[in-house]
Amino acid sequence: xxxxQHLIVDQFGVHVGxxxxxxxxxxxxxxxVQAPLLHLESVIIASQGVSxxxxxxxxxxxxxxxxxxxxxxxxxxxxxxxxxxxxxxLTRRAQLTALDTxxxxxxxxxxxxxxxxxxxxxxKYVAKYRKxxxxxxxxxxxxxxxxxxxxxxxxxxxxxxxxxxxxxxQVLGTEGRAAQHYWRALRQVIPEKYNWPGRxxxxxxxxxxxxxxxxxxxxxxxxERACVxxxxxxxxxxxxxxxxxxxxxxxxxxxxxxxxxxxxxxxxMANKQMALDQDxxxxxxxxxxxxxxxxxxxxxxxxxRYEKKRRPLRAVLQSQARHLATFLRGDRENYTPFVASW
Numbered sequence: 001x002x003x004x005q006h007l008i009v010d011q012f013g014v015h016v017g018x019x020x021x022x023x024x025x026x027x028x029x030x031x032x033v034q035a036p037l038l039h040l041e042s043v044i045i046a047s048q049g050v051s052x053x054x055x056x057x058x059x060x061x062x063x064x065x066x067x068x069x070x071x072x073x074x075x076x077x078x079x080x081x082x083x084x085x086x087x088x089x090l091t092r093r094a095q096l097t098a099l100d101t102x103x104x105x106x107x108x109x110x111x112x113x114x115x116x117x118x119x120x121x122x123x124k125y126v127a128k129y130r131k132x133x134x135x136x137x138x139x140x141x142x143x144x145x146x147x148x149x150x151x152x153x154x155x156x157x158x159x160x161x162x163x164x165x166x167x168x169x170q171v172l173g174t175e176g177r178a179a180q181h182y183w184r185a186l187r188q189v190i191p192e193k194y195n196w197p198g199r200x201x202x203x204x205x206x207x208x209x210x211x212x213x214x215x216x217x218x219x220x221x222x223x224e225r226a227c228v229x230x231x232x233x234x235x236x237x238x239x240x241x242x243x244x245x246x247x248x249x250x251x252x253x254x255x256x257x258x259x260x261x262x263x264x265x266x267x268x269m270a271n272k273q274m275a276l277d278q279d280x281x282x283x284x285x286x287x288x289x290x291x292x293x294x295x296x297x298x299x300x301x302x303x304x305r306y307e308k309k310r311r312p313l314r315a316v317l318q319s320q321a322r323h324l325a326t327f328l329r330g331d332r333e334n335y336t337p338f339v340a341s342w
Contacts, residue, residue, distance in 0.1 A: 061081065
């Protein structure tokens, strides 16, 4: 039986049940997939009309295997975890009280710094493969990376504030200006056949933005899992403001990983001229969504340099969440963002 680490269920009308130490996906008595629980790390439900047995849910929660639910555009709308994972009171108290302190400010600026540095480094990464064949584009990419670096210098001005509330809008403004340079530069490396208009978030209908949005949804579920396993409250963020139902901390921490995990993956698929097919509603087809999810999850399993070792990105994500938890509790002096090499 094949090892399945991430079970993706994306067909209408299927049933997920538990049978003798494994999850089994069936449709009309036909077995489609079997995933031994021993190796399973997550379950992603990416279709309507999927039923789950109570035994399957119990088996996953007993083993710490999250079940994530995504819409057809990749928007996460629910997750199932063991109730015991939310019982880390000391960490959550420290997280919530940190918002009005310099410790919360330091965490917020670290998230922003990680985002900008990874945007800068991804542009340098794609530039180095064009130095010989397209020197003009190479120069433009480096210039854009330099402008993002200017944003990092701006961040230093905010470090003297007493809390993130005093400088939140300035930080968001710096991020926004850097994002304009980043997406404008990245647009130049996407083949014209995709007709990419530039970055569009919710409601996008073009294939590149649809792929980015769906990829972010996959990554979101992994970031949320890392936060929960580290004892953090996914809804208590620092840069992103509090709103009912808004997972602000997930949206903060995901910023360190968007470029390395999703943007690089989608840009790579586009430059390999891979088909990003859409249906007549402008949504990615099931086959494209599965292909994209597989590639994002494989990217998370790929090793990167981290703390003087080679570690899978997934492990780096979990370590960052744990470092954040210990920092907010006062057991760690600083929180340093993850920055990928180029």
